[in-house]
Amino acid sequence: MINKVISGADEAVADIPDGAILMLGGFGLCGIPENCISALLRKGVKDLTCISNNAGVDDFGIGLMLKTHQVRKMISSYVGENKEFERQLLSGELEVELTPQGTLAERIRAGGAGIPAFFTPAGVGTEIAEGKEVREFEGKKYLMEKWLKADFSIIKAWKGDTAGNLIFKGTAQNFSPMMAAAGKITIAEVEELVPVGSLNPAQIHTPGIYVQRIFQGKDYEKRIEQRTVSQ
Secondary structure (H helix, E strand, O other), X not given: OOOOEOOXXXXXXXXXXXXXXXXXXXXXXXXXXXXXXXXXXXXXXXXEXXXXXXXXXXXXXXXXXXXXXXXXXXXXXXXXXXXHXXXXXXXXXXXXXXXXXXXXXXXXXXXXXXXXXXXXXOOOOOHHHOOOOEEEEOOEEEEEEEXXXXXXXXXXXXXXXXXXXXXXXXXXXXXXXXXXXXXXEEEEEEEEEEOOOOOXXXXXXXXXXXXXXXXXXXOOOOOOOOOOOOO
């Protein structure tokens, strides 16, 4: 029987080298692989290229790795909640490739599907289009964007089984299923790890064929990025 279970986050990231390209799941602070990020901090791996919708906040998520200068380049969409990110960007310490959110999602999906490039109207006529091919289809201009792939995709799911099949909960699904398909090695941390056969096949979001390593995480903080309350 297939068993992809490993001992924990430290074993999961043990072979990630300096200079690796990582995809990290999550949207804001929802569905981020907290345990693996902590393990990367302990490991001290550096010069990373991180592909993620956002860069966490100053003291949580990828923001922790920015603080320790482990990230060389970010390929992201929304980065407005991280002052350290802003400081490193303006000082030239951090290379940044900003991508419209839908384009980022499609570039990741294309990487998993084996599609080298595609055309989108998003970004035409802006700084995003600099150096990229533009073609006209039916009287409208489209920008060519290339796929994104990673050495390691690191994601978090709600439930998973020992064969790597995953179920995400609510909006925590976000970018993670696409990233699982676009990584050479996909690492999944889950809140609940169950035996094979325990999950309803109709509810599985990511089949185990895309996952190489899985472990049950612990001590999830699940922060709220911004809390707004009435008086």
